[in-house]
Amino acid sequence: MTLPRFITFEGIDGSGKSTQARRFAQHLQAQGTGVVLTREPGGSPGAEDIRKLLLTGDPDRWSAETEILLFTAARRDHLEKTINPALAAGKTVVSDRFADSTRVYQGATRGDLRPMVDQLHALMIAREPDLTFVIDMDPVLALERGLARKSGEDRFEDFGLPFQETLRHGFLALAHANPNRCVLIDGNRTADQIASEIAAHA
Secondary structure, three states: OOOOOEEEEEEOOOOOHHHHHHHHHHHHHHOOOOEEEEEOOOOOHHHHHHHHHHHOOOOOOOOHHHHHHHHHHHHHHHHHHHHHHHHHOOOEEEEEOOHHHHHHHOOOOOOOOHHHHHHHHHHHOOOOOOEEEEEEOOHHHHHHHHHHOOOOOOOOHHHOHHHHHHHHHHHHHHHHHOOOOEEEEEOOOOHHHHHHHHHOOO
């Protein structure tokens, strides 16, 4: 019997991580693994309400400190209502984003707030994924793709290309700092090629 795992997908906006998270969850299900596919911010009713606050509106709607608190509140609810119950039931959880996104988006790009992010995580979340796929992609192409979606949830894309480039470097640094947990994936390929490489880690 395979032990349940908590697996996350990370990357800049438009990197294709949502598509790959969904495809990997489908791959695991085809192998007979019980899977819960979820996302952040969101993944539980309360967290989805907070998602709307975070991803819509003017880019300067929230200070970085307020964002950290909102993301942490959403993550705590997600953990309580979705992630922990699924793992306790023996299911593998595949999540499109988790705490690494806050470490990079708010901790590394919006002021020197990483210590605050880490302190809140230790106090309120205290859980790391078993495996994280970091999809690395050219920020120019990723931003074009992200804006083309016209999802209405493009507050972070609206910060522009320099912000996305800073995010990319943040995710690369995070992957290199956590080699036992993170697998760096080249996202500048077809979705099928990327999915094939990720499936090899199932």
